[in-house]
Amino acid sequence: xxxxxxxxxxxxxxxxxxxxxxxxxxxxxxxxxxxxxxxxxxxxxxxxxxxxxxxxxxxxxxxxxxxxxxxxxxxxxxxxxxxxxxxxxxxxxxxxxxxxxxxxxxxxxxxx
Amino acid sequence: xxxxxxxxxxxxxxxxxxxxxxxxxxxxxxxxxxxxxxxxxxxxxxxxxxxxxxxxxxxxxxxxxxxxxxxxxxxxxxxxxxxxxxxxxxxxxxxxxxxxxxxxxxxxxxxxxx
Numbered sequence: 001x002x003x004x005x006x007x008x009x010x011x012x013x014x015x016x017x018x019x020x021x022x023x024x025x026x027x028x029x030x031x032x033x034x035x036x037x038x039x040x041x042x043x044x045x046x047x048x049x050x051x052x053x054x055x056x057x058x059x060x061x062x063x064x065x066x067x068x069x070x071x072x073x074x075x076x077x078x079x080x081x082x083x084x085x086x087x088x089x090x091x092x093x094x095x096x097x098x099x100x101x102x103x104x105x106x107x108x109x110x111x112x
Numbered sequence: 113x114x115x116x117x118x119x120x121x122x123x124x125x126x127x128x129x130x131x132x133x134x135x136x137x138x139x140x141x142x143x144x145x146x147x148x149x150x151x152x153x154x155x156x157x158x159x160x161x162x163x164x165x166x167x168x169x170x171x172x173x174x175x176x177x178x179x180x181x182x183x184x185x186x187x188x189x190x191x192x193x194x195x196x197x198x199x200x201x202x203x204x205x206x207x208x209x210x211x212x213x214x215x216x217x218x219x220x221x222x223x224x225x226x
Binding site for chain 1: 143145151154155160202206209218220
């Protein structure tokens with residue numbers, strides 16, 4: 001059965017800290033891995049990763065995929081209170097349906 | 113620039129009632145999805161559609177039905193509501209079924225069944 005597992009499930013840090021969120025997967029016919037940020041409402045897209053070892057970066061956020069070890073990490077440096085959210089990892093299989101398989105999410109709280 | 117629009121945003125139902133969650137997108141996306149999100153959990157796929165006239169079950173389809181008569185609209189029907197269907201429902205769409213494009217989400221519909 002396809003599985004996406006995120007860790008930790010929750011995390012509390014202080015502003016300025018650096019955090020690393022983990023996502024491991026067991027999915028047949030892997031195609032891509034996506035990271036989303038969810039603040040109260042709908043998830044918003046952060047990154048899509050399809051190739052191993054290539055870092056995607058956007059400001060203080062970065063992510064990398066390891067297709068051999070079947071995991072991805074999302075790094076946030078110099079955290080701010082506005083980074084407080086649920087971070088969701090999702091995997092897409094190689095099919096013509098585009099269905100995403102989501103992990104449980106990591107709840108990040110950044111304290112001032 | 114509407115994107116994916118869901119209605120209603122909130123609804124309270126009594127056990128046994130039925131209702132339809134509406135979803136429409138204006139991006140001409142062929143691929144549309146309904147997910148539910150329970151507290152502290154990720155999103156579970158209910159139903160999906162790869163184009164007008166084509167729908168299929170996801171992981172948790174029991175108690176729900178969908179239709180896709182147009183590219184724009186993908187309503188989700190709840191028949192005989194049960195407390196287990198209390199959840200937040202998200203409609204989403206994407207341009208590609210090959211996993212090469214991001215998924216665009218609606219704002220969500222919070223449903224409570226009492």
